[in-house]
Amino acid sequence: xxxxxxxxxxxxxxxxxxxxxxxxxxxxxxxxxxxxxxxxxxxxxxxxxxxxxxxxxxxxxxxxxxxxxxxxxxxxxxxx
Numbered sequence: 001x002x003x004x005x006x007x008x009x010x011x012x013x014x015x016x017x018x019x020x021x022x023x024x025x026x027x028x029x030x031x032x033x034x035x036x037x038x039x040x041x042x043x044x045x046x047x048x049x050x051x052x053x054x055x056x057x058x059x060x061x062x063x064x065x066x067x068x069x070x071x072x073x074x075x076x077x078x079x080x
Contacts, residue, residue: 001036004066004073010038016064031077035064 003012014037019030037046055061064073 003038003041004035004064005037005041006066008038008041010040012036012038014039014042018060018062029060029077029079031060031062031075033062033064033073034075035062035066035073 001012002008003010004016015032016035016037017030017032020028022028059076059078061076062074
């Protein structure tokens with residue numbers, strides 16, 4: 001996989017995911033995204049900005065954007 005960071009040519013084995021947890025730490029949902037990050041960028045740190053937008057679809061839609069210039073990875077996952 002290619003790294004989501006624009007201009008990066010490193011292999012990117014690390015899948016970026018999101019998780020919504022209940023107070024007992026079980027997940028309500030936890031989809032992986034279509035965004036992959038190389039070891040170098042994972043270790044040097046990232047700024048993660050989260051925007052939440054409600055829907056009535058019963059799905060989690062993830063849109064990951066690597067900045068400067070933007071690169072995107074989108075995925076829709078049903079809530080089970």
